[in-house]
Amino acid sequence: MTSASPARRARLGSAQTRAAWILVIPFVAVFAAMFLVPLGYSAYLSTFTSQLVGGQVFSGLANYQRALGDPSFWAGLSRVAIFLVVQVPIMLVASLFFALALDSGRMCGGKVVRLLIFLPYAVPSVVATLMWGYLYGENFGLITQIFTGLGLPAPELLAPGAILGSTMNIVCWEFIGYNMIIMYAALRTIPTELYEAAAIDGAGEFRVAWSIKIPAIRQAIILTVIFSIIGSFQLFNEPNLLFNIAPNAIGSDFTPNLYAYNLAFKNQDVNYAAAIAFLLGMVIVVLSVIVQGIVNRKEKTS
């Protein structure tokens, strides 16, 4: 080994490192500015307690302690948990059904149908909620009008007991098309030889869907599950707008996100809101990791 070799390797190494850094810098800068700094700042804020009289004092983990004993936080969290358990399966099964139906190529006017199912996603959630709110209206809403027209008692879709279901319906309407597109795109990448082989083996359309298509797009389905978990816990726009038509059914703590917003901007308690937001973020991280873990273990065993 000559003495020049390691030196040259080192030089090469450092040049490579430099190049790598230069290439990575834009990402790191944006990541730091848009992600790490706000995260760090809200963590910092959450360790203070502020009063309108007396100002801010450092209080360590007191806000977290308060949050863990706060029934409003838990009520919101369990509400979005119910939402997750009920709405997400319905939405994803519907998305999968539509994706498979479109992929089978047996649907007439497939392109138009695909566009129609996807269209709600293109409507901003604010507009969607206003529209559904109007349809739900208990006097002049379309649903009420139809029921009374048929001589039936109209369902009270904005009553406290029904509002969670009504919200689920809006979110389903908005996101079935979105998830369908992800699954449908994955389905299009499956090599058609597999279907031919299956057909030779005598497999029908359902068998192909069950044994080939669904396992093949597993990764895409998992992606939609993770997105939906995050989306459920971040539920904000829909309840925030529905509050205007159903103030008695939606409180300021309907979802943890709405609760944090109200704490920060109505109660002027930014520090406590930061703690709530942080805890919510932790819950999402933990759940996502658990889901990933389950999926990975299954993948290994299968």
Added chain:
Amino acid sequence: MSQADIDKAMDTPTTITFWAWAPDMQKEVDLFEAKYPKINVELVNTSSGTQQYPKLRAALKAGKGAPDVAQVEYQYIPSFRQTGSLADLTPYGAAEAKDDFVDWIWNQVADDKGVWAVPQDSGPLGNLYRSDIFAQAGVSAPETWADYAAVAATIKEKTGSYIADLPGNDPGQMVGFFWQAGAKPFGYDGDKTVKIDLDSPATQKVVSFWQDLVKKDLVATDADFNDEWYQGLAQGKYASWQVAAWGPIFLQGTAKNTSGKWTAAKIPQWEAGQDVSGNWGGSTTAVMESSPNKIAAYEFAKFINTDSEAALTLANEQFLFPTTKATLSDPKFVDQASEFYGGQKVNEFFAGVSDTVDKNFQWLPFMDFVYSSYNETLGKAISEKGDMTGGLAAWDAAVTDYAKQQGFTVE
């Protein structure tokens, strides 16, 4: 501050920033800039109060980016005062403007410690009713709240309409009713002491009155300012609306198909022969303590609200109900006959109401919380047609707890 200082400031090239959500404020800005060419006003439209306040608080806290002048509603003046954000306008001669304004409005912006803003618009309460529905029921506009209850029953029986809607999401209207009933639910010394008396005989009187009507199903309890409610107004579900002076124009835009069928009347009285009203809404133009150009900022606030042309533009083109005695008696404002109200001179009518608003009404330095907690207490009881007096007590308790938690001394 001498006149020479003011003249010098107004002759020095200066740029001031003005935050407001009222539409088309550029009109008043242009009038001001024509008179003071050296002063440049940058108008920022913040689209609504609810969007502006958090931004304003954040900018003030950051010590950077706050405007020189901003539109602030009466009930939020104490919260900005509490953080030391509002400039006392007394050194700039604001106290001299006292007699230009209706006295109760002046009390909303000034006290013995200073003048905290220039009034911009107001909302004295009246009663807009459907003359056709009332005629069909064979009743006339109620003069007292007792009449109102009787009229409510007749209207429901003869026409099927509710006499009105009592929204469970609108603390502003409820506080207006309290104001009219002579209640003094809030007090603030401008420092650390607040008075909270939401659950008093006067407020209980108001709440139990409505409770009774709600229980008998004579008033609706729908949330207001949403599509369902607009439809209700347009289709005669509610035969009247107890609303502020900004209501007539609003209604005209919302229920166009009912043109000519409405009449403005006085708000019903608690005692026969009385003539008192309350207020719902209205805003001011306030100068920020952090502004480096307070003279120009104050002159601007004063100009847009007291210059005869600017004030008349605010009233006639932006439909902000006036606060100055001059505009409230200007023929160009009061003599307009409104077709929507069957030719009635609605402006003149409400100008008269403005003189009857109870003078002494104060706010707490945290009205955001007071109003948001309403939705969980009294407001919720209204929407659910439940125990409203219990809701009132719960509201009082929630506000008191919050005040203590925030370090205020509660009287």
